[in-house]
Amino acid sequence: MLYVRSFARPRLVLSACLNLKPVRYNGLFVRDEFVLKLTPYCELIEVCPEVAIGLGVPREKVIVYLKDGQYRLFQPATGLELTERMLSFAEEFIGSLSEIDGFILKSKSPSCGVSNTMVYKDEEGKEFLKKGKGLFAMEVLKRFEDLPVEDEGRLKNKEIREHFLSRLFAVADLRESLKNIEKVSQLMEFHKRYKYFLMAHSQVRLKAMGKKVAEASKGNLKEALEEYRQLFLQAIKRKPSRGQHANTILHIFGHLSRNLNKGEKAHFLKLVEDYKHGRVERKLLIEFLKSYAYRFENTYLISQTYLEPYPEELEG
Ligand code: SF4
Numbered sequence: 448m449l450y451v452r453s454f455a456r457p458r459l460v461l462s463a464c465l466n467l468k469p470v471r472y473n474g475l476f477v478r479d480e481f482v483l484k485l486t487p488y489c490e491l492i493e494v495c496p497e498v499a500i501g502l503g504v505p506r507e508k509v510i511v512y513l514k515d516g517q518y519r520l521f522q523p524a525t526g527l528e529l530t531e532r533m534l535s536f537a538e539e540f541i542g543s544l545s546e547i548d549g550f551i552l553k554s555k556s557p558s559c560g561v562s563n564t565m566v567y568k569d570e571e572g573k574e575f576l577k578k579g580k581g582l583f584a585m586e587v588l589k590r591f592e593d594l595p596v597e598d599e600g601r602l603k604n605k606e607i608r609e610h611f612l613s614r615l616f617a618v619a620d621l622r623e624s625l626k627n628i629e630k631v632s633q634l635m636e637f638h639k640r641y642k643y644f645l646m647a648h649s650q651v652r653l654k655a656m657g658k659k660v661a662e663a664s665k666g667n668l669k670e671a672l673e674e675y676r677q678l679f680l681q682a683i684k685r686k687p688s689r690g691q692h693a694n695t696i697l698h699i700f701g702h703l704s705r706n707l708n709k710g711e712k713a714h715f716l717k718l719v720e721d722y723k724h725g726r727v728e729r730k731l732l733i734e735f736l737k738s739y740a741y742r743f744e745n746t747y748l749i750s751q752t753y754l755e756p757y758p759e760e761l762e763g
Pocket residue numbers: 462463464465470471472494495496497498553556558559
């Protein structure tokens with residue numbers, strides 16, 4: 448029978464001008480296909496920091512510049528210094544958030560940009576210094592360093608997008624699951640389901656988390672869950688390399704290969720080599736593993752999050 452995976456609904460903070468509202472300086476919004484595809488799977492919390500600090504729509508452009516080592520926000524056409532207003536809005540907004548799983552902010556923006564924001568040497572924006580981040584995004588990144596925070600520009604890169612989606616849905620699942628865990632056995636079940644997902648990210652952390660689960664007991668469950676949560680968030684921060692994925696795939700294959708004939712084994716191992724060298728996509732190997740797991744009725748493997756970390760419709 449087909450295993451039907453269910454996914455937690457991530458709570459996602461989204462820049463309001465990404466498909467939602469015409470709040471950009473020029474009175475327009477930005478259409479982004481990936482964000483359009485993702486948002487029906489999420490619970491959205493929208494934010495437009497520039498409108499929130501009282502700038503109207505349309506408005507004169509604002510810029511980021513560096514002065515005495517501090518990033519500042521300025522509106523050259525009106526001479527308005529906006530740094531303190533933006534920082535105090537960011538603090539208030541961030542403080543009002545609860546149970547957030549991730550952020551998608553607007554790239555290049557002096558407020559929301561996670562990457563590629565123009566930073567100037569002067570408040571008039573005449574001399575370009577470097578590319579950096581927007582002021583609001585800087586505060587978000589400081590406060591939520593363990594959560595997936597990206598902008599729609601970086602998410603055009605397939606590897607960054609896949610890692611973002613994997614993290615976003617895993618963080619949401621972790622949040623929902625931990626809320627309902629009342630027994631150590633339920634924590635064990637959760638950890639079991641994430642074994643290969645965690646292995647792909649970090650074998651060392653997988654081991655540490657396994658130890659944490661083994662030490663959990665009825666008496667210390669609350670503290671154990673909090674420590675597990677923190678370890679989990681840290682473990683999945685870095686994008687796994689091809690080598691780490693190949694190693695994880697071979698571990699899964701190890702459960703299945705004894706049932707395969709010589710030709711099937713050799714064929715799969717060749718595909719793993721091809722994947723390592725960038726000649727085939729990981730998706731191909733995952734589909735082989737899923738098919739073998741179904742064929743040999745290996746429910747432990749079929750239920751592994753690694754084989755489908757987020758809804759398939761979001762792939763591509
Ligand atoms: S980038 Fe941020 S501040 Fe600018 S319009 Fe979009 S949501 Fe508002």
